[in-house]
Amino acid sequence: MAILHEGAIPVRPRARAATLLFALIVTLIVAPAARAEVEHPRQQWLRDSTAGLFLHWGMFTAPRHLDCAAWERDVTEGGWTADYWVDEARKLGASYIVLATFHSRLGYARPWPSEIPGSCATKRDLLGELVTAGKAKDVRIILYMTDDPQWHNEQGVETLDSAAYSAYKGRQVDLTTRAGFGMYSYDLFFEVMEKYQDLAGFWIDNDNDYWEQNKLYEQIREKRPSWLLSNNNEDTPIMDTVSNEQKTGMTPAYDYPQAAWTPMPRLVEADYKLPTTGDWWYDGGNHPVDVRLSTGRYITNAGSSMKSLMAETPMVNGRFPPQQEAFNAFMSTWVPPIKESLQGTEGGGYMYGGMRPGFWNDGAHGVITVSRDGAKVQYVHVVTRPSTDMVRLRDNGYRVTRVSDLRTGEQMRFSQSGGHLSILGITRWDQYDTVFKVETADRQHFYDQSTLKATASSSREGHPATALVDGSFQDYWDSDAQLPVSVTLDLGRARKASYLAVNQREWSPTYARETFGRPEDSARIKDYRVYVSDDGKRWGAPVRAGALPSARGVQAIDLGEQHARYIKLEVLNTWAGPQAPRFVRQLQIDEIQVAHGYPLSPATPVPLEAERQQRSGAARLAPCAACSGGAQVTGLGGGSRNAITYREVTVAAAGDHRLQIDHTTAAATSLSVSVNGAAPIKAAVIGDNAAVPADTALSVPLRAGANTITVFSDAAKGPGVDRIAVAPLPPTSYVPKTTMTVDPSGLQWAGPGQQSLKVSATLRLDVEDALDQVELAPAVPAGWTVEGGPATAATMRLGQTLEGTWTLTSPPGQDVASADIPIRASFQVLGRPNTVTRQLRVRLRPADRVFMREAEDSRNQLGSAGITNCGPCSGGQKVRNLGGGPDAYVLFENVTVDTARQYTLYIDFTVNGERSYFVTVNGEPPIEVKVSGVGNNTPYTTSVPITLRAGANTIKVHNDTATAPDLDRLSLG
CATH class of the missing domain: 2.60.120.260 (Galactose-binding domain-like)
Structure with a gap:
């Protein structure tokens, strides 16, 4: 497992120019073959599954062992059996086990007898026993392989034996380097392929240049064509599966797919810990399992065709701590009654059809799973129940014929009209997932896509507007980074149009979170307008104008009763902001369908309809x-x-x-x-x-x-x-989700004397709950003054923003004292007062520095690098994912000095191992700065002389070919 799990990003830059060249050649020459890996017959067993069990278990499982033989002895004497793991996996509804023993933090142990020296290897064939036991009970085994040698002496002993491996190879090889470790682990891949034909594949924790340069994956494909390959946090074309590792912070907390960034039909795993606290491996504690969170993840992942790869922490003897065993036992009885809704189904609301998932009425939230027969049978999973006795969701045009409670078989009353299905009179709620089986006759009132034509004001080459109506979710339209942008649909002749069903490409997360390793945000439609025309020239006023939520799955835009030949959807902006350079101004849409009516089943009315009063x-x-x-x-x-x-x-x-x-x-x-x-x-x-x-x-x-x-x-x-x-009413603790950005952000270093600081802030409402009496303003400490009044709005709706700018001035006649200045938004929701706050921290710059700025400061450009939390770092954050390509950098602009001369540039950083920065000043040739350290949470400082001109300068910190250290801040002495 990667060490800083939550900082991982979707595509890790390659570490060498040769690798970049090789990847480019592969893309240009064998693109069709690479795309073919997205769907392949060998994947079918995994597509049919719901979950896997991830086991981190090795020499350093508590109590840690520093001797391989002693660890193996305690494993055997403790009663380890492969059948126990397989049986526990089956309780979870897991179809496979990923065994992570050859792990950088667990001693690089190999649970099989090996003829290749270099790290711990057992005499007992633990892996072989597990493969055999799994095969007998239809549970496949996948072996974890690490690319990372950096933790070779973390426990104070050397776990990699370079001398033994060098003797074996007949040449000098340093296993503690990435190249040497790549050679060693490359040999292990082939040993495993020879020994274990019934293994199901490899789960690979990021790439090693040696593997790629020697075409390891291509050779695995040739030697073991039925095996799966999974890569952690990367979307590598030759791989079968993309694994998304330990994402948190969503609303609701269990909705793991909000963190996904890979569109169907790519096989995607959600890889997360079941124990709420503690390490990925057993650390000696009986940590609790949050049943609500874990079952919610299990269900919502299935609702997006994602596989739940659940990590448990076996002890040395293989058994799980009591609270994990208890959760497994619970799942063994909780899942079977709803098994048909989870296994052999796909996520609904996406390319496989189905009603709309997400937030529903009265606080309800859930997902849809669909049968593979054209979504004739759908399952409505109510994970968060509404505060009332009904569930009301968008029907996406499916005519419903019957609704029943899957757990009890009870037939439910329902009503369907206006594009919504309402399931009525619900009295039995499951604590974690109430599942309704919805049987449908067909999907009604949509024009055949083949009868429509689409054009756009802008399209990226290879992704034309025709992809919007081609009926294929494999092809998509790309706006070519143009906003505003418009799409025009030609119905062929004047026809009735009631609503648009829009499936945007699911290639970005649906909410902003900087601690993914970089700021990410949704590349989905925010503000839009819709026009209609008979001739495609005269459009008149828009028939709709509003905002779509930043949400996954199909989105509907109701048009009222229109009769026209042409419909134009104008997208004014998207949810992604400048803090998300990969997604800002990017728009991709899979399909837009046009409906000319709504399914109607009025026999059972929805309560409190106006026409019945x-x-x-x-x-x-x-x-x-x-x-x-x-x-x-x-x-x-x-x-x-x-x-x-x-x-x-x-x-x-x-x-x-x-x-x-x-x-x-x-x-x-x-x-x-x-x-x-x-x-x-x-x-x-x-x-x-x-x-x-x-x-x-x-x-x-x-x-x-x-x-x-x-x-x-x-x-x-x-x-x-x-x-x-x-x-x-919602709980008093409820605060509608907003996004507040402050510029400059975070910790600000001020010079001596009285200082003035220009500050701006933007508040955005991210949900459909209205805010009233909104006020946005800083609250300065005593002695400070504010120039500029509060920004106010009588009301705010979905997607709307409120902006303010102020000049803050410190007390006169003295240096700036340490100050934490809240930028506060106050508002009312349903008559109740609420606030959200971002802190602007100001500190006096040290006397021996003439300039100081945090790497995460909003005045810097980050490229594809990103921000992550770092408690020991200055300001509590740092920039990581630097280097490995020309787009992963930090550019410090407006580095202002009074005098042109040489200065000492101090670089505060964290690193594990040996790496290099390159520092480019004002576009001059870069200066290499080599650093080393132990532990990504330990700040270090290095320095390099640079020459600056009087006034504003630029300093770029980068490494275009190899991974660079994480960057905390820069300062000038």
Whole structure:
């Protein structure tokens, strides 16, 4: 396993120019063959599986052994058996085991008798026994192989025997170098292939140049064509599987696929620890397993066709600590009743069809799995249950014929209209995953893709707009980094159009997180506009304008009842910002489908539809295909005489509740709500199409039992009302997800005397919950002054931003004291106050420095390098993934000095082993700076003389051919 798991990035730069050249040649000459590895018959068993069991177990498993023979003795005397591991894997529903014993942090032990000296090898054939036991019970075994020699003496003893291997090879080989270790491990691959024909493949923890230069993978393919190859955190074409390692921080926490960056049909693993705390290997502790988190990951991964590679920590005798055994036992009874929804299925809402996964009604969240027969059978996995007794989700055009609870067999009431399936009257909820089996007749109301034509204002070569309607998710349209950009769909003649179903390419994470090893964000549509035209020339005003969520899976854009030949989707921007250079301004879309209607099953109405309530005055029924039940109530303007009255709004307990009103309007207006005859509560509502529902939520007091709610509008023309929904208020701890960026960010070093600092901040709302009374401003310490008032907004909706800029000035007549200055956004959600804060830290620069700046500072350009946390580092962060290619660098701009002369450049860094930086000043020839160290969390300092000119300079820290150390900060003496 890579050492800094959470800092790993999708594609690790190659370490040598020769490797870059080789990769380019392979891409140009054998691209079709490389692409063919994405889908291959040898992968079918893994595609049919749900999970694997990852076992880190070796010489340094607690209690660690420094002698290989002593470790093997204790393994055997402790009662190790291969059958135990295989049986525990089967309890988890795992189809395979990955054994990580030849691991850099576990003593490079080999659990098989080896004729190749160089590191620990057992006399007992533990690997062979495991392969045999697995074969007998249909559990395949994959062997982990590391590329990394850097931890060879971590425990104070040398675990790699260069002398013995040199004698074996008849030449001098240093196993502690990457080249020497690459040669040694290369030999081991071939030894394993000869000895264990029933092995299922190799799980490879990143690449070694020696392997690539000697075409190791190609030889494995030739020698063992049925074996799988998996590569950690890389998407290498020759590999079968991409493994995404230990991603955390998502919302909900279990939704691991939000961290994925590889589109289907690529085989993808989610590789994560089951123990909540502790190491990847047994460290002596009986660490807990978070059942909620672990089952949620298991289900949501299946909902994205990802395999759950669950890491457990066997002890020296092979047994798992008690809490892990208990979790395995739980899974052995929890999974079987829903097995048909997990094995032999695919994730729904993507290339295999299916309804839309993600966030649903009233706080619900879940995923879809689909059968492989055209999604005629779908499984709705409600991982987070709603706060009400119904689940309402986008149906993606599938006509539903029957819904049942998969665990109990109970047939469920349901309703379908306006593009949504509502499963009603749910009284039994599984604690971790309530699964509904949804049987469908067909997918309705979509035009055949072959009858459509697509053009775009910009396309990257090889990815034309025609890919949008070719019916294939293997091909996609690329905007060629142009924004705004538009796509025009030609229906062939004037036709009815109700909505667009958009499948964007799933090649980026769906949320920003800098601790992945670099800032990453979603390359998905944010703000958009849709136009229609009969002739493709005159477009008029947009029929829709809004924002799509940063979410995986199919997204629908309702159009109202349009009749036109041409539909133009204009994308104004995407969610990715400049902190994500790989994704910013990039847009890729697999398919856009056009629907001309919605499946309708009105026999069981959705509760609280407006058309079924009492109407007064001018309030009248009106058709609305996109509304629940296919109708709405209009004519509500002019005050309370024109109203809808709901007389049986029932809740179990008295108190404040969340009232959601689904309404339609082409322009901003207002609604008023009176509860049980009390004074009305007025709410502003927005919309952009009088035939497409939007929603507004507010807090209302309700009494236990039945309540009467009257809805009207004091505006001259009020909105139409589709339905209302009542649910408990979210917990007081709930804060809608936002992204706040501050420039400059992090720790700032100030010179002597009074200082002024220009600061800007941007708040973005990332979810569909509205914010009210928003204010964004710094809160400076006593004695500081602020020039510039707070930025404010009456309300914020999905994707909207609020920006402010201020000048902060320290107290006069003294040096800057240490100050932590919060940049704070305050707002209300459903009448409750909330805040989010980012800290701007200011410190006095040391007297012997004339310049100092953190590597992670927002004023620097990072290229494809990225930021990760580092507790001992200055500012608590550093830049990692430097080097290995020309795009992985840190560029310090505006390094300002008063005098042109030579300075000492101090470089604060962390490194494990020996590596080099190259420092380029003002574009002059680079200077190599060689450094060494032990441990990626131990900061070191080195220095190099550089010559600067008076005024602004640039300093670039890079290594275009090999991996560079992590960078903490630069300073000038």
